[in-house]
Amino acid sequence: MSKVGKKLKKNMRDNPYLAAGLVITGMVLLLIIVGLFWTPYEPTAMNAKEKLSGISLRHPMGTDNMGRDVLSRVMYGSRITLFIAMGTVAIGAFAGTIIGAVTGYFGGMLDEVMMRIIDAMFAFPSILLALVIISIFGTGWVQLLVSLGIAFVPSFARIVRGEVLRCRNMDYVENARLQGVSDLRMIFVHILPNIKGVLASAILIGFNNAVLAEAGLSYLGVGSQPPYASLGRMLSDAQQYMFTTPSYVLCPGIVIVLMVLGFAFLGEGISRWK
Amino acid sequence: MSDNEVLRVTDLNVFYKNRKRKLFSNNKKIQALFDVNVAVEEGEVLAIAGESGSGKSTLARAIVGINRDYTGEIWQKYADPQMVFQDPYSSLNPSKKVRWLLEEPLRVDRTRKWSPLEMDKRVYEILEEVELPVALLDRYPSQLSGGQRQRVCIGMALMKSPKLLIADEPVSALDVTIQAQILELLENLHKKHGISIIFISHDLRVVYKISDHVLIMKDGRVVEYGETRQLYRSPQAHYTKSLLKAAGIV
Numbered sequence: 185m186s187k188v189g190k191k192l193k194k195n196m197r198d199n200p201y202l203a204a205g206l207v208i209t210g211m212v213l214l215l216i217i218v219g220l221f222w223t224p225y226e227p228t229a230m231n232a233k234e235k236l237s238g239i240s241l242r243h244p245m246g247t248d249n250m251g252r253d254v255l256s257r258v259m260y261g262s263r264i265t266l267f268i269a270m271g272t273v274a275i276g277a278f279a280g281t282i283i284g285a286v287t288g289y290f291g292g293m294l295d296e297v298m299m300r301i302i303d304a305m306f307a308f309p310s311i312l313l314a315l316v317i318i319s320i321f322g323t324g325w326v327q328l329l330v331s332l333g334i335a336f337v338p339s340f341a342r343i344v345r346g347e348v349l350r351c352r353n354m355d356y357v358e359n360a361r362l363q364g365v366s367d368l369r370m371i372f373v374h375i376l377p378n379i380k381g382v383l384a385s386a387i388l389i390g391f392n393n394a395v396l397a398e399a400g401l402s403y404l405g406v407g408s409q410p411p412y413a414s415l416g417r418m419l420s421d422a423q424q425y426m427f428t429t430p431s432y433v434l435c436p437g438i439v440i441v442l443m444v445l446g447f448a449f450l451g452e453g454i455s456r457w458k
Numbered sequence: 459m460s461d462n463e464v465l466r467v468t469d470l471n472v473f474y475k476n477r478k479r480k481l482f483s484n485n486k487k488i489q490a491l492f493d494v495n496v497a498v499e500e501g502e503v504l505a506i507a508g509e510s511g512s513g514k515s516t517l518a519r520a521i522v523g524i525n526r527d528y529t530g531e532i533w534q535k536y537a538d539p540q541m542v543f544q545d546p547y548s549s550l551n552p553s554k555k556v557r558w559l560l561e562e563p564l565r566v567d568r569t570r571k572w573s574p575l576e577m578d579k580r581v582y583e584i585l586e587e588v589e590l591p592v593a594l595l596d597r598y599p600s601q602l603s604g605g606q607r608q609r610v611c612i613g614m615a616l617m618k619s620p621k622l623l624i625a626d627e628p629v630s631a632l633d634v635t636i637q638a639q640i641l642e643l644l645e646n647l648h649k650k651h652g653i654s655i656i657f658i659s660h661d662l663r664v665v666y667k668i669s670d671h672v673l674i675m676k677d678g679r680v681v682e683y684g685e686t687r688q689l690y691r692s693p694q695a696h697y698t699k700s701l702l703k704a705a706g707i708v
Contacts, residue, residue: 354548355543355544355545355548355549356548356549356550356551356552358524358549359543359549359550359611359614360551360562361524362522362523362524362538362540362541363562363563363566363614363617363618364538364563364566364567364568365562365566366566377553377554378551378552378553380553
């Protein structure tokens with residue numbers, strides 16, 4: 185067995201968070217991966233005779249108000265949700281980290297100017313900001329992903345800047361500077377690895393927020409377009425049938441919860457990795 | 459001025475930014491050192507002693523180039539003086555292993571390129587020099603004791619064979635038995651390689667043991683400078699006398 189495999193096995197045993205995170209995330213991923221190749225029904229196929237049926241053998245998660253199979257739609261929708269959330273966090277974390285690290289490290293005028301821009305972006309709720317960007321570039325999931333990504337940049341930039349500011353005056357940074365380490369190498373090789381824990385939790389919180397923001401925007405009709413739907417979209421569609429057919433709202437909801445929970449556990453487990 | 463000097467500091471005034479400055483007040487800077495003159499000869503140990511806040515570390519940091527805001531002259535015979543910091547718990551990057559930390563000065567060496575083989579060889583040389591077992595190479599700083607960490611710091615400082623080493627209270631954060639070991643290590647390195655050392659300490663007993671010359675500082679000014687034994691025998695300045703008295707030496 186490889187070295188990494190051994191370590192993973194040991195960590196799985198001592199670290200319940202990691203184990204739980206891997207299992208839950210694995211379940212959701214399995215659902216998504218299977219959904220890539222096979223779904224019980226066509227996610228868009230309607231059946232007027234079986235509208236809003238509850239959980240049954242024919243429809244393990246019931247059907248929606250147009251008689252579409254909820255399991256099939258969940259399999260398809262969780263893929264969209266995962267993709268948008270990951271893309272959003274990836275854009276936000278990447279750009280935010282670079283902006284935060286550079287401004288925090290160098291300080292001075294650059295820092296002042298960048299931070300005022302970030303402050304201005306903070307003044308808008310991120311959903312509103314995303315809406316503005318979408319209204320410029322049009323609707324669709326690519327636009328949604330990019331605009332949410334941009335809306336997520338300020339929070340990452342803030343967090344990373346604060347952490348870099350904290351590390352910048354540590355003795356080990358000065359020690360490295362004496363050895364002739366250049367500024368860029370200092371930021372990316374010496375300082376950033378020390379804030380990966382904070383960054384990891386920021387990414388996980390960001391992931392949760394992205395799932396919610398995507399749901400909110402889809403509700404407003406600017407996210408994924410019908411007939412396909414992300415989990416958030418399904419949830420908002422389902423809310424008027426909450427009492428007549430609870431399975432319709434519960435099933436996508438539970439998948440969102442599992443997705444978020446799995447990643448949260450995974451993050452906690454990774455931060456305790458030994 | 460002898461040809462033998464590795465460092466000469468002339469009329470050095472060092473400034474810090476005034477962090478408590480009010481919006482309209484004039485004093486943008488605080489002066490931390492006032493007209494400091496000092497020289498270090500090749501292969502000698504100069505001790506800088508004085509109470510906390512007397513400017514010992516400020517002087518050290520100006521010499522190695524961390525404090526850049528100064529007037530006066532700092533002349534050095536060799537480039538790249540190295541420094542060992544006071545707190546071995548914060549002066550090692552916690553996310554890197556010891557081997558990586560020791561290799562880093564070589565990786566960023568602008569004067570020459572080190573092949574992996576040479577780097578490896580140098581790491582083992584230094585490891586022997588600072589008397590650390592090879593097994594520690596794959597540990598993180600958090601897995602080492604204070605004494606071991608300080609040895610790693612000294613090792614990092616020695617990687618590129620500096621001619622001048624500044625040790626800023628290198629033993630203050632360690633317990634007494636470990637202190638003695640680290641001091642012995644520094645003395646051995648000094649004897650073996652003839653490195654000039656500036657040893658900063660507030661412990662006058664340690665200073666007596668290790669140094670050839672002493673510089674006594676107070677409030678950013680030099681109070682007294684002299685050959686160690688001479689100065690301990692007949693201190694001139696009133697402040698030096700009181701320091702020696704407080705240390706229970708006189």
